[in-house]
Amino acid sequence: MNATVDLHTRYLGFKLRGPLIIGASPISENLDLTRRLVDAGAGAVVMNSLFEEQLVADQAAMARHVLDVSDTFAEALNFFPAMDNHHAGAEQYLKRIEALRAALPEDVPVIASLNGTSVGGWTSYARQIADAGADAIELNVYHLAMDPDETAAEVEDRYIDILDGVKDEVELPVAVKLSPFFSSPVHFMRRLADTSADGLVLFNRFYQPDIDVDHLTAAPTLRLSDSSELLLRLRWLAAAYGNVEADLCASGGVHTAVDAVKAMMTGASCVQLASFLLHEGLDGFVRMQRELTEWLVSHEYGGVRELVGTMSLERCPDPGVFTRANYVKILRSWHG
Numbered sequence: 569m570n571a572t573v574d575l576h577t578r579y580l581g582f583k584l585r586g587p588l589i590i591g592a593s594p595i596s597e598n599l600d601l602t603r604r605l606v607d608a609g610a611g612a613v614v615m616n617s618l619f620e621e622q623l624v625a626d627q628a629a630m631a632r633h634v635l636d637v638s639d640t641f642a643e644a645l646n647f648f649p650a651m652d653n654h655h656a657g658a659e660q661y662l663k664r665i666e667a668l669r670a671a672l673p674e675d676v677p678v679i680a681s682l683n684g685t686s687v688g689g690w691t692s693y694a695r696q697i698a699d700a701g702a703d704a705i706e707l708n709v710y711h712l713a714m715d716p717d718e719t720a721a722e723v724e725d726r727y728i729d730i731l732d733g734v735k736d737e738v739e740l741p742v743a744v745k746l747s748p749f750f751s752s753p754v755h756f757m758r759r760l761a762d763t764s765a766d767g768l769v770l771f772n773r774f775y776q777p778d779i780d781v782d783h784l785t786a787a788p789t790l791r792l793s794d795s796s797e798l799l800l801r802l803r804w805l806a807a808a809y810g811n812v813e814a815d816l817c818a819s820g821g822v823h824t825a826v827d828a829v830k831a832m833m834t835g836a837s838c839v840q841l842a843s844f845l846l847h848e849g850l851d852g853f854v855r856m857q858r859e860l861t862e863w864l865v866s867h868e869y870g871g872v873r874e875l876v877g878t879m880s881l882e883r884c885p886d887p888g889v890f891t892r893a894n895y896v897k898i899l900r901s902w903h904g
């Protein structure tokens with residue numbers, strides 16, 4: 569069946585062997601599983617993130633160390649080799665990039681993930697990520713805009729400045745992983761693309777704290793997604809497709825082959841799998857890949873690229889479904 573369907577797609581300038589890619593998650597820490605997923609057809613690997621907090625902690629540790637050293641100047645030179653120990657977070661990450669790059673076929677991009685919110689020196693690590701062999705960077709600005717003094721324009725500028733900071737360091741393609749919470753999401757996506765983003769990942773998932781009413785505490789919750797989370801992505805993929813000069817990638821709520829088809833129809837060039845892989849593992853991936861192929865064959869598509877954008881806002885037969893036009897109709901359709 570595979571012979572008649574072309575699963576190749578394009579993302580960030582790469583020709584991917586398939587549209588199902590490993591999303592940022594602990595999966596990439598398991599080299600063996602990652603390799604098997606790639607053997608089964610995963611088109612790219614997005615690593616879990618190297619966090620600004622880790623990098624800043626490393627820098628602070630190094631600064632502290634330099635101060636200690638200068639206090640004992642006579643012995644200073646002997647101390648310098650030990651400074652390496654203070655880069656554990658970043659260094660380990662760079663080693664994992666090298667290991668992944670060495671273990672995976674050349675046509676499977678290793679996409680490192682940088683994750684932070686402030687404009688500052690941590691973005692310079694992009695250079696080391698590139699030197700370690702990453703093929704691209706996914707930039708996750710996991711910023712919760714809760715400061716009443718920060719305007720919407722300032723939130724957007726923060727993303728742009730961080731993107732600029734990374735792009736100043738490297739020539740690699742950079743995809744920005746976005747939150748869904750912008751006043752005018754497509755306008756902002758266009759701004760990112762016009763600035764230099766090569767790809768946009770829709771969307772980041774903010775982990776919601778819950779309240780324990782008996783103990784009067786707030787606790788973070790980490791629960792895996794389900795397919796219902798895809799719908800938010802579909803609307804904004806549909807709206808962005810054709811309006812933004814960047815490749816689109818779906819992240820969030822892809823749990824079946826048909827979910828992946830929907831994401832591509834609305835405009836995604838490829839889809840990331842995180843919760844699904846954490847839950848279903850290699851067998852689940854093999855099943856999804858097979859079902860995607862079967863779906864394409866049974867619906868007489870020659871390849872996945874034929875799907876991309878066919879149900880975007882500009883091309884779907886009923887664009888009102890994605891916009892306000894359908895809103896009143898939907899509310900009125902409720903029968904208790």
Ligand SMILES: Cc1cc2nc3c(=O)[nH]c(=O)nc-3n(C[C@H](O)[C@H](O)[C@H](O)COP(=O)(O)O)c2cc1C
Pocket residue numbers: 591592593594615616617618681683708745771772773791792793794797819820821822840841842843844846
């Ligand atoms: C356990 C776990 C770890 C994750 N780690 C990261 C991470 O390091 N960086 C990141 O950008 N996203 C991370 N994510 C978010 C996923 O990449 C993804 O955006 C989100 O889970 C929605 O996709 P899904 O529905 O396929 O899970 C993580 C998700 C989970 C469940």
